[in-house]
Amino acid sequence: MKNANDGIDAARRDVLILGRDLMIVAPATAMAAPAALAAPELPKPPVRSKVSFTVNEKAHTLELDTRTTLLDALREHLRLTGTKKGCDHGQCGACTVIVDGRRINSCLTLAVMHEGSNVTTIEGLGAPGRLHPMQAAFVRHDGYQCGYCTPGQICSAVAMLEEVRQGIPSHVSVELTAQPQLTADELRERMSGNLCRCGAYSNIAEAITEAAGSRV
Amino acid sequence: MKAFTYERARTPAEAAAGAAGNAGAKFIAGGTNLLDLMKLEIETPTHLIDVNGLALDKIEATPDGGLRIGALVRNTDLAADTRIRRDYALLSRALLAGASGQLRNRATTAGNLLQRTRCPYFYDTDQPCNKRLPGSGCAAIGGYSRPHAIVGVSDACIAAHPSDMAVAMRALDATIETVRPDGSTRRIAIGEFYRLPGKTPHVENVLVRGELITAVTLPPPPGGTHVYTKVRDRASYAFALVAVGAIVQRDGTGRVALGGVAPQPWRVEAADAELANGAAAATRRLLADAKTTRDNAFKATLVQRALDAALAQARSAS
Numbered sequence: 001m002k003n004a005n006d007g008i009d010a011a012r013r014d015v016l017i018l019g020r021d022l023m024i025v026a027p028a029t030a031m032a033a034p035a036a037l038a039a040p041e042l043p044k045p046p047v048r049s050k051v052s053f054t055v056n057e058k059a060h061t062l063e064l065d066t067r068t069t070l071l072d073a074l075r076e077h078l079r080l081t082g083t084k085k086g087c088d089h090g091q092c093g094a095c096t097v098i099v100d101g102r103r104i105n106s107c108l109t110l111a112v113m114h115e116g117s118n119v120t121t122i123e124g125l126g127a128p129g130r131l132h133p134m135q136a137a138f139v140r141h142d143g144y145q146c147g148y149c150t151p152g153q154i155c156s157a158v159a160m161l162e163e164v165r166q167g168i169p170s171h172v173s174v175e176l177t178a179q180p181q182l183t184a185d186e187l188r189e190r191m192s193g194n195l196c197r198c199g200a201y202s203n204i205a206e207a208i209t210e211a212a213g214s215r216v
Numbered sequence: 217m218k219a220f221t222y223e224r225a226r227t228p229a230e231a232a233a234g235a236a237g238n239a240g241a242k243f244i245a246g247g248t249n250l251l252d253l254m255k256l257e258i259e260t261p262t263h264l265i266d267v268n269g270l271a272l273d274k275i276e277a278t279p280d281g282g283l284r285i286g287a288l289v290r291n292t293d294l295a296a297d298t299r300i301r302r303d304y305a306l307l308s309r310a311l312l313a314g315a316s317g318q319l320r321n322r323a324t325t326a327g328n329l330l331q332r333t334r335c336p337y338f339y340d341t342d343q344p345c346n347k348r349l350p351g352s353g354c355a356a357i358g359g360y361s362r363p364h365a366i367v368g369v370s371d372a373c374i375a376a377h378p379s380d381m382a383v384a385m386r387a388l389d390a391t392i393e394t395v396r397p398d399g400s401t402r403r404i405a406i407g408e409f410y411r412l413p414g415k416t417p418h419v420e421n422v423l424v425r426g427e428l429i430t431a432v433t434l435p436p437p438p439g440g441t442h443v444y445t446k447v448r449d450r451a452s453y454a455f456a457l458v459a460v461g462a463i464v465q466r467d468g469t470g471r472v473a474l475g476g477v478a479p480q481p482w483r484v485e486a487a488d489a490e491l492a493n494g495a496a497a498a499t500r501r502l503l504a505d506a507k508t509t510r511d512n513a514f515k516a517t518l519v520q521r522a523l524d525a526a527l528a529q530a531r532s533a534s
Contacts, residue, residue, distance in 0.1 A: 044219050045219075046219055047219050047220065047221050047222070049222050065219075066219070066220055066221065066222040066264070067217045067219065067220070069251070088255065089252050089255065090248055090252060090318070090319060093316065093318060096318055102292070102321040102322075103317060103318050103321060104318050104321050104322045105248070105318045105319065105322070108247055108248045108251050108252060108319075108322065109247050109248075109251070109322065110222075110244075110247065110251065110264075112222055112266075113244070113247065113266055113268060115224075156317070156318065159317075160317060163292075163317065166296075167296070168292060168295070168296040169295065169296065169301065169308065169312060170312055171309075171312040171313050171452065173312075176301045176305055176308055176309070177298070177301050177302060188452070189451075189452050190317055191317075192316055192317075192451075192452035192453040193315075193316025193317050193318045193319065193453060194316075
């Protein structure tokens with residue numbers, strides 16, 4: 001099964017590479033006649049930099065193009081594809097991971113900026129057979145349709161509950177200085193950085209509420 | 217994204233000197249705005265100086281009874297600080313009204329002050345934009361201009377400043393501390409920090425090449441009731457159409473700053489003086505030189521109504 005998939009992936013990649021070569025060849029041929037044209041500016045070779053960080057309690061050292069986001073480092077270099085690329089601009093929350101205890105958009109941070117960081121992805125929260133309580137609650141409440149936003153929703157929700165526990169207020173907190181309670185309004189405000197195009201919000205909210213337990 | 221070299225800064229002065237000596241250099245801290253713009257090649261630095269390792273992440277008391285906020289204090293930490301919540305509630309409220317939990321965990325105090333406009337034409341590299349490409353024209357003037365500024369604008373640019381935090385900082389009379397490439401430091405009152413667009417909308421503040429913000433200081437607590445009223449197209453995670461930051465004392469006097477309506481957080485001293493006379497009187501001063509478009513003329517009415525609501529909330533809370 002795994003080999004079959006690898007074969008398909010390799011075949012796809014060949015097609016992509018072939019396509020790119022063709023694109024480069026075509027204009028070069030077309031430009032051969034008017035020799036006076038200046039040579040097109042070639043892209044500079046990528047600049048690489050080394051970075052070490054921990055992902056799901058496992059240490060990694062990578063040498064990456066400096067442009068590599070934390071998201072691409074996780075997905076394309078460490079093959080942790082549970083974290084999803086949605087908008088790639090910090091608007092949808094699909095790429096949410098937990099770094100040093102805080103949820104962040106992994107698409108809006110460079111991997112090289114995370115020397116020494118401790119990263120937790122959806123794969124680090126739980127796995128089939130030993131689900132994190134938040135994952136189990138999403139399954140129980142059907143907190144998704146297509147599932148693409150789900151890893152981001154779950155990582156965000158787990159870290160969000162910790163923010164509430166730490167007493168961090170939100171836009172809808174009536175009292176800034178009181179310990180916040182996870183009311184329905186608080187939950188929705190605090191999860192507003194995670195979009196679900198399927199609109200599974202009511203079940204997502206129920207799942208998070210259940211996982212939050214008696215504090216609701 | 218264009219390729220760039222990368223270094224981690226060791227001291228603020230070294231970072232400033234390094235940035236001044238390299239025309240393609242930019243500082244990166246939270247990166248939540250810069251990387252967004254780099255992906256679209258609106259920002260194309262060839263060298264990034266990562267300042268995250270500089271020890272500028274503390275909030276400390278100042279001798280005069282105020283607070284010094286390190287440039288790298290994350291928006292979440294600033295909003296949640298017990299001293300800020302108790303004595304500068306306007307700042308907590310403004311921060312919490314902006315962005316999402318994920319972004320606030322990463323975005324920094326200095327970066328928030330320096331974030332760029334969300335004008336859709338600034339973001340669309342196929343369109344003319346004097347801020348992105350000086351001299352190319354302004355597609356917003358005569359185009360879609362519903363989210364744009366109505367005061368402080370020019371014939372070259374009507375982009376609005378997007379920050380909520382900066383509105384609170386303006387009302388709180390914050391001061392910005394910097395280090396310059398020669399190692400000298402200076403303090404800039406926030407009222408003198410931003411530059412109006414005029415003919416050079418790409419120049420947004422008074423910082424010189426390489427100058428690095430190290431801290432933002434707040435004067436002693438102003439007292440009064442603090443209210444931040446933000447009106448936007450959805451209930452959360454959206455930029456302001458109009459925002460009102462007000463600090464109101466028991467006798468009705470106070471100060472007010474606006475967001476969403478100007479190229480910078482907008483405060484008019486004559487409006488502060490009228491605050492006790494109500495929203496209509498103060499709004500007349502705030503928007504004295506307004507220049508609206510067909511799309512954004514509604515903001516003038518919305519400012520007065522939002523201010524009226526903010527003043528009512530302050531009265532009921534005091």
